[in-house]
Structure formats: structure tokens, C-alpha cells
Amino acid sequence: EVQLVESGGGLVQPGGSLRLSCAASGFTFSSYDMHWVRQATGKGLEWVSAIGTAGDTYYPGSVKGRFTISRENAKNSLYLQMNSLRAGDTAVYYCARGGDIPSWGQGTMVTVSS
Amino acid sequence: VIWMTQSPSLLSASTGDRVTISCRMSQGISSYLAWYQQKPGKAPELLIYAASTLQSGVPSRFSGSGSGTDFTLTISCLQSEDFATYYCQQYYSFPWTFGQGTKVEIK
Numbered sequence: 001e002v003q004l005v006e007s008g009g010g011l012v013q014p015g016g017s018l019r020l021s022c023a024a025s026g027f028t029f030s031s032y033d034m035h036w037v038r039q040a041t042g043k044g045l046e047w048v049s050a051i052g053t054a055g056d057t058y059y060p061g062s063v064k065g066r067f068t069i070s071r072e073n074a075k076n077s078l079y080l081q082m083n084s085l086r087a088g089d090t091a092v093y094y095c096a097r098g099g100d101i102p103s104w105g106q107g108t109m110v111t112v113s114s
Numbered sequence: 115v116i117w118m119t120q121s122p123s124l125l126s127a128s129t130g131d132r133v134t135i136s137c138r139m140s141q142g143i144s145s146y147l148a149w150y151q152q153k154p155g156k157a158p159e160l161l162i163y164a165a166s167t168l169q170s171g172v173p174s175r176f177s178g179s180g181s182g183t184d185f186t187l188t189i190s191c192l193q194s195e196d197f198a199t200y201y202c203q204q205y206y207s208f209p210w211t212f213g214q215g216t217k218v219e220i221k
Binding site for chain 1: 148157158160163164169201203205208209210211212213214215
């Protein structure tokens with residue numbers, strides 16, 4: 001069974017940093033592209049970043065230069081380093097697996113507030 | 115970027131109704147489309163992938179159809195537990211993109 005468990009969320013001041021982690025199990029982690037998706041309260045889903053199996057990375061303009069996605073295949077883990085955080089980054093962040101059948105974790109809450 | 119138009123944004127229906135939600139793409143995505151159900155405070159749950167394949171454990175009253183640019187989610191006989199928000203998602207190419215969501219509410 002595919003399992004994705006996010007951690008690392010919390011309260012951070014504007015301009016601060018946070019690192020999210022996602023522990024994957026139940027599939028061959030290194031064979032799949034992985035993604036982060038976020039959802040602000042009461043809003044829709046927004047793709048935040050992706051990393052391919054070769055380590056190639058992708059970001060939308062809203063986070064490019066501030067967020068860094070990475071993976072550690074030996075640990076079946078995905079990460080999202082978030083710097084220069086803004087109030088608009090407040091959201092639940094989901095880790096998701098790509099491939100033929102997308103799979104999602106339960107999410108971790110990030111609150112950016114003073 | 116592949117843009118998506120999901121409609122309607124709000125759907126008022128009664129238990130037992132047949133409802134349909136549409137998703138239109140700005141370009142063809144073959145069948146790389148998923149449908150999700152989301153309830154308040156919960157993560158999105160995968161209902162359908164590959165446009166028409168039912169995820170394990172999902173009731174058969176849910177069905178998906180379409181390919182290329184036009185897709186549809188149908189709930190054949192709405193149950194009380196189906197009142198929720200539904201999203202479509204394309205995973206044909208990066209970036210993943212999502213529909214704006216359809217809230218199915220009690221009429």
C-alpha cells in the first residue's frame with residue numbers, strides 16, 4: 001500500500017524558513033516523480049514543485065527562487081525547503097506521487113504569521 | 115502550462131439525483147486525468163484515474179469518461195456522503211494543474 005507521510009509544518013514568522021519532509025513507503029520511491037501541492041484554507045489546489053527521477057526540478061513563478069525541492073532515494077524521502085516565507089504561503093502542504101496513479105499524503109499545515 | 119476549466123463551480127442537488135461535472139483542457143492530455151473528492155478538513159481522495167478507472171474501494175456510482183480535452187465525472191445516484199467538493203487534475207505534463215473545484219451541496 002502506498003503511504004506518504006508529511007512532517008515539518010508549523011508556525012513561522014514572515015521572512016522565515018521551514019523544511020518539510022515526506023516519508024514514502026509501499027512503492028519503489030526512486031522510480032517516480034514526486035510533487036508538493038498546497039491548499040490555502042477555503043481555496044483550491046495549487047501545485048508547488050516537482051522533482052523527476054533524475055533529480056530535475058520544476059517550480060511555478062510564485063515560489064521559484066524561494067522554495068527548493070529535493071529527494072533522498074536511499075531514505076525514501078522527499079523534502080521541501082521553504083525560505084523567505086510570506087503570509088500567502090500559509091496552507092496545507094501535500095506530498096504526492098506521480099506516475100500512472102497519483103497518490104497523496106494527508107498534509108502538513110504551514111502558517112506564516114507574526 | 116495546460117489550463118483547465120471545471121464546471122459548474124456550485125451544484126445544488128438532492129439525494130438520488132444523477133449529477134455530472136465537466137473539465138475541459140486547453141490542450142490534449144490523452145487520458146491523464148484524475149478526479150478527487152474532498153471533504154472539509156481532509157486531504158483530497160482519489161476517485162478516478164486515467165480518466166475512467168475507478169480507484170479501489172470507490173463506489174460504482176462514480177464514473178469518469180472522456181479523453182483528449184473534454185472529461186466528465188458522473189455520480190449516478192447521489193448519496194448523503196457524496197456532498198463534498200470535487201476537483202479534476204491533469205498529470206499529463208508538468209506543472210500539474212487542477213480545476214477550480216465543484217462544490218456539490220444539498221438542494
